[in-house]
Amino acid sequence: xxxxYTWGAITIIVLASTTGDVLLSRAMKxxxxxxxxxxxxxxIAVVFRVLRNPNFLLGLLAMASAFFSLLFALSWADVSLVAxxxxxxxxxxxxxxxxxxxxxxxxxxxxMAALLVAAGVVLLAA
Amino acid sequence: xxxxxxLVLAGVAILASAGxxxxxxxxxxxxxxxxxxxxxxxxxxxxPWVALGILLLLGFFASYMMALSWADLTYVLxATSVGYVLLALIAKFLLHEDVTLTRWLGILLxxxxxxxxxxxxxxxxxxxxxxCMPDAAAPRVQS
Numbered sequence: 001x002x003x004x005y006t007w008g009a010i011t012i013i014v015l016a017s018t019t020g021d022v023l024l025s026r027a028m029k030x031x032x033x034x035x036x037x038x039x040x041x042x043x044i045a046v047v048f049r050v051l052r053n054p055n056f057l058l059g060l061l062a063m064a065s066a067f068f069s070l071l072f073a074l075s076w077a078d079v080s081l082v083a084x085x086x087x088x089x090x091x092x093x094x095x096x097x098x099x100x101x102x103x104x105x106x107x108x109x110x111x112m113a114a115l116l117v118a119a120g121v122v123l124l125a126a
Numbered sequence: 127x128x129x130x131x132x133l134v135l136a137g138v139a140i141l142a143s144a145g146x147x148x149x150x151x152x153x154x155x156x157x158x159x160x161x162x163x164x165x166x167x168x169x170x171x172x173x174p175w176v177a178l179g180i181l182l183l184l185g186f187f188a189s190y191m192m193a194l195s196w197a198d199l200t201y202v203l204x205a206t207s208v209g210y211v212l213l214a215l216i217a218k219f220l221l222h223e224d225v226t227l228t229r230w231l232g233i234l235l236x237x238x239x240x241x242x243x244x245x246x247x248x249x250x251x252x253x254x255x256x257x258c259m260p261d262a263a264a265p266r267v268q269s
Contacts, residue, residue: 021203024190024191024194025194025198025199025251028191028194028195029195032195033195033196034191034192034195034196035192035195050191068167070149071153071167072167074149074154075153075156075157075158075167076158079146083150091203091204091207094199098198098199098200098251099200102251103251104198104199104200104250104251105250105251106200107246109242109243109245110201110246112239112242113200113239113240113242113243114200114203114204114239115239116235116236116239116242117203117204117207117235117236117239117240119232119235120207120210120232120234120236120237120238121210121232121236122232123229123232123235124210124232124233124236125232
């Protein structure tokens with residue numbers, strides 16, 4: 001039963017954090033290069049622009065859900081299972097989501113990078 | 127990519143792995159949370175390890191947002207996965223844990239992935255400034 005809970009929580013972590021990453025990435029592209037905005041308008045303007053962005057707030061909500069699912073999962077299973085399993089699945093899910101929703105050019109270099117890192121993370125936990 | 131930008135990426139990697147380790151240590155002290163008392167997860171933040179972990183993760187979040195403002199998601203994620211390698215090296219040389227052959231192989235794969243992605247461009251997605259600025263054709267000053 002604990003096994004089922006753990007993998008259920010891992011699935012929620014992967015879905016929620018991928019949604020969060022995509023929304024946050026979109027928000028920060030809308031805000032613009034933080035270094036440039038800071039030089040032109042100052043730190044306070046940067047913070048206001050980020051906090052007023054609806055994609056940022058939704059992304060934060062998704063990340064918070066992922067975070068609490070992580071806390072649950074960590075209380076049910078070892079970190080050496082939960083962290084690599086959710087991280088490596090999130091790398092692959094993010095590559096797919098970034099291509100579809102953010103129109104990033106995910107070329108063979110980036111696919112290789114995502115898959116190598118995902119496989120490496122699994123081996124670290126083995 | 128400037129030195130400062132690589133520093134931000136390093137901050138993302140280091141703060142994330144340090145924050146996660148602290149959370150893990152804290153949640154082991156808190157113990158398993160029962161499905162009937164889901165609200166007790168809120169009390170977990172009273173544990174000092176969990177609190178410190180959350181503090182570091184806030185720092186991670188700030189640097190992560192900074193990185194996403196000038197680089198693709200599919201660049202930032204693999205590039206900051208050096209954190210896993212750092213964690214394994216800390217385990218080996220500071221905590222004197224045994225790092226097995228499989229783990230070294232994992233480190234090798236992650237490093238290769240980081241190498242692959244950092245060889246390409248950091249930004250390929252259209253940004254808001256490209257869409258909104260009427261003078262998008264004007265050369266932009268690269269920091």
